[in-house]
Amino acid sequence: MSFQTSKQNGVVVVDVDGQLIVGNRQELKQKVLDELEAGERKFLIDFANTGYIDSSGLGVLVSLSKKIREQGGELRLANLNEDLRTLFELTKLDTLFNIADSRDEALQSL
Amino acid sequence: MRSRRESSPAARPNGRAAGRTGEPLAFVLELPSDLDVIEGAVAYLVDRCRGVDFDGSRLTLNFRVGMCEALANAVIYGNRQDPGKSVRVEVELSAERIVVAVRDEGVGFDPGEVPDPTLEENLERAGGRGVFLLHSLMDQVEYNERGNEVRFVLNRTNPPLRRASGE
Numbered sequence: 513m514s515f516q517t518s519k520q521n522g523v524v525v526v527d528v529d530g531q532l533i534v535g536n537r538q539e540l541k542q543k544v545l546d547e548l549e550a551g552e553r554k555f556l557i558d559f560a561n562t563g564y565i566d567s568s569g570l571g572v573l574v575s576l577s578k579k580i581r582e583q584g585g586e587l588r589l590a591n592l593n594e595d596l597r598t599l600f601e602l603t604k605l606d607t608l609f610n611i612a613d614s615r616d617e618a619l620q621s622l
Numbered sequence: 623m624r625s626r627r628e629s630s631p632a633a634r635p636n637g638r639a640a641g642r643t644g645e646p647l648a649f650v651l652e653l654p655s656d657l658d659v660i661e662g663a664v665a666y667l668v669d670r671c672r673g674v675d676f677d678g679s680r681l682t683l684n685f686r687v688g689m690c691e692a693l694a695n696a697v698i699y700g701n702r703q704d705p706g707k708s709v710r711v712e713v714e715l716s717a718e719r720i721v722v723a724v725r726d727e728g729v730g731f732d733p734g735e736v737p738d739p740t741l742e743e744n745l746e747r748a749g750g751r752g753v754f755l756l757h758s759l760m761d762q763v764e765y766n767e768r769g770n771e772v773r774f775v776l777n778r779t780n781p782p783l784r785r786a787s788g789e
Contacts, residue, residue, distance in 0.1 A: 534694040535657045566690040567751035575748040595683035604740040
């Protein structure tokens with residue numbers, strides 16, 4: 513599992529490869545916070561290659577969303593598979609996040 | 623992670639699973655109180671379930687996430703990540719369901735005290751979704767009296783659709 517960060521059209525894109533769970537959530541959090549600290553304000557987390565997310569992973573996304581918003585930034589999520597969509601709907605977090613079907617759609621909305 | 627006991631003809635080393643022969647398979651894992659072992663433990667257990675033909679995403683979503691929650695709770699809140707304590711996982715696998723008991727060495731907790739994370743006022747809280755997810759994703763969840771063991775059941779098939787009252 514790993515988090516690859518890149519920059520596309522002024523947007524920090526993080527690819528979540530594998531799981532986003534209790535054992536690695538801090539790594540994702542730190543990567544995004546470092547970029548926020550460095551002045552970046554537009555973020556996209558892409559789940560195209562993600563297996564599953566647990567409650568700790570969801571918690572980190574909630575926490576990052578709040579911090580980014582507080583700094584006047586924006587966060588988009590993209591490419592959630594059916595399992596992940598179900599998870600977001602179950603927890604009602606689909607109402608909290610801006611979720612795009614694809615990376616392109618997310619990038620265009622930022 | 624080590625498997626301490628296997629008790630069924632279906633538990634032979636080829637890993638063919640449980641349930642196909644009609645014979646349930648039971649085994650026990652004992653895990654250290656280390657968050658880094660959770661992903662591997664869940665992957666191992668999923669692999670052991672391969673022979674059970676779970677409906678839809680019952681294995682990839684319900685089992686993986688629910689299992690992860692139970693282990694994380696045991697390591698973090700039960701054993702407080704104390705390396706001197708372990709988490710015991712008992713598994714019973716049959717053709718129709720998987721039954722798992724996860725026990726830690728902690729003082730236990732009261733699951734009734736956990737607030738509903740889907741209420742609007744709780745949506746932006748970073749924590750508090752683990753127990754909710756376990757209950758939402760499993761077909762049956764129960765705790766021992768002390769609160770340091772959770773036992774849950776995931777059936778192979780989706781529950782039948784409930785008929786509207788009056789039908």
